[in-house]
Amino acid sequence: MNRAALVMAALLAIALPLSLLAGRVWIDPATTPNAALILGELRLPRAVLALVVGAGLGSAGAAMQGYLRNPLADPGLFGIAPGAALGAVTALFFGFTASAWLLPLFALVGAGGAMALLALIAGRTGGVALFTLAGLMVASLAGALTALAISMAPNAFAMSEIVLWLNGALTDRSWREVWLAAPMVLLGMVLLIRAGSGLDALTLGEPVARSLGVDTNRLLSLLILGIGLTVGAGVAVAGIIGFVGLIVPHLVRPLTDRRPSQLIVPSALAGALLVLVADSIVRILPLVTELRLGIALSLLGAPFFLWLLLRMRKGLA
Secondary structure, three states, X not given: OOHHHHHHHHXXXXXXXXXXXXXXXXXXXXXXXXXXXXXXXXXXHHHHHHHHHHHHHHHHHHHHHHHHOOOOOOHHHHOHHHHHHHHHHHHHHOOOOOOOOHHHHXXXXXXXXXXXXXXXXXXXXXXXXXXXXXXXXXXXXXXXXXXXXXXXXXXXXXXXXXXXXXXOOOOOOOHHHHHHXXXXXXXXXXXXXXXXXXXXXXXXXXXXXXXOOOOHHHHHHHHHHHHHHHHHXXXXXXXXXXXXXXHHHHHHHHHOOOOHHHOHHHHHHHHHHHHHHHHHHHHHOOOOOOOOHXXXXXXXXXXXXXXXXXXXXXXXX
């Protein structure tokens, strides 16, 4: 385990217990009535889900930036997150939410459809440029269809449910969502870690990577599957939570040797930490209703993105 991973793991060990106590009502395990029930059935699953979703988004962001060799790349550009969102919005639009499993299932089907479309368009060549354009096309198409569903919502309640879900949150989540998302995120992270050596070689350019024996088609397949599972599973249980995959690789990169393979695990831990801390903060803010997690991270991520752009512009000047 490299230094960045150790630092993130240590911070997580501190943040997790504090997150269990934080909220509109702070929990004192010794004096709060039903503290064990509140912690075990309400706050612990929410905290674990924050770790799972954040880890998936962080590792996907690191892998995407490594593949595209672009520090401004974000998993949303792949079209996986918009595809998953479209699937969930479809379930909400048609009222297929009687079962708690249907909405996540539709979101996963949407993510799978986006993955299949990406593989169909860019899977044979493995070219970075074509893959980027294909991802942008899938994201644009899914976004347009999602906007169409909102504009044609059958009633105000359905529209409200769609908009709230798209804003992303971990409110009222239980162990059911944890068991749904955790295996897929873990499998996706394993695939991304296996792609690490190929990403290292790709930093030298595609021709050099091929000369070193890297199968670019296999590398692209690992990335599509890995990012599809990590991002799709997160969107399926929490809605759209943006900017995590953009922010955390930048935070941990100075603590590594900057090789993509050495950035994936630390970014996963940093993503888990970011989402956990952000979710704890939105719980304790003195607002009438709880601020949606997706909105909170967008308020953080947009200025961070602007700062990156200004820093890059200054470097080119």
